[in-house]
Amino acid sequence: MIESWLSAGTGSTRIVVGKSLGGMALFYPDERVTIVTDETLLGLYGAMLKPFDVIVLPSGETGKSLGHVERLYEEFCARKLTRESLVVAFGGGAVSDCVGFAAATYLRGLRLSIFATTLLAQADAAIGGKNGVNLGGYKNLVGTIRQPELCVFDVEYLLSLSEREFRGGFAEIIKHAVIADAELFSELEIRAARALERDLGTLEYLVAQSVRIKSKVVQEDENESDARRLLNFGHTIGHSVELQSGLPHGEAVAIGMVREARLCVARGTLISSDCNRIEDVIRSYGLPTDTGSSISLSAIERDKKRTGDQIQAPILRGIGLSGVVRVPLSEFVEEREA
Ligand SMILES: NC(=O)c1ccc[n+]([C@@H]2O[C@H](COP(=O)([O-])OP(=O)(O)OC[C@H]3O[C@@H](n4cnc5c(N)ncnc54)[C@H](O)[C@@H]3O)[C@@H](O)[C@H]2O)c1
């Protein structure tokens, strides 16, 4: 078990990463907690959830809407929750984003804990306090930042994930290595087979490394005025891909990372052999490197990082070396057309 703390302006989070940590009752022994989960997880882990008061959202992105946030408010209200009440998001990134937003805004903030059950959520979405829902077909347009008080990442839950959902999570771990840690990148190259076999020790190591890198960035810049923008690597193009192709987040980000790495080669900041290594590692985790069809980048216009016709985007100077610079929108479009 690996324990760490993320301390930022909106609160401090105790983060526990481990394998076979035991059920939820161990982490929430005598609290009157309200668990929010999704239909899939209720089906898989219903027996474990039985002692708790449970609210259920639809699975996946459908749950991430203002309509479901309103329903959560009504459920919280019916239960007479107070600001001392603890809400636990039990699920992947869609659940933690939606519940995180509802918990941060109801009564201007309930206590929140995230028990993350997908690789993507354990390695990324559940860390750093960002929450939100989609609006009008655009991703995460409404949201806020507020740190939960406890995150539990037990990699044993990853054993029930579908192969596709499982692989998608590696995109965010690869992203963390590419922007900040050359050593982790080499480990990802070496450990691909063990990781894909879902060896729990390997998964625990990779999730813990992701927690370390993301926590450091968030502690430096919780509100995304500078360093936190590095975490958007692959996402400027990735969000457009996700929106239009309907591919899951991790796959869309994998494609986005390849395209944005090529953009860095075109800008002369990244050597093409490093770009090839990035593409190879993405491929070795069974993730796509292209959509096979053309993608319009109109969603970039709604990108939260846009100022006028430029975007504050992460630019790679090598593997594990990155910085944020203003990039004209046209360069993203040209990369698509290249
Ligand atoms: N807030 C952030 O900083 C941040 C960062 C990255 C991604 N995200 C968001 O996270 C979301 C994607 O996360 P995700 O892939 O975890 O999505 P998800 O929550 O939709 O989970 C994917 C699917 O896996 C199922 N599932 C979850 N745990 C399972 C388990 N243990 N066994 C079997 N099935 C399981 C879910 O029911 C769902 O159908 C996106 O909405 C993305 O925008 C947020």
Ligand SMILES: [Zn+2]
């Ligand atoms: Zn992401």
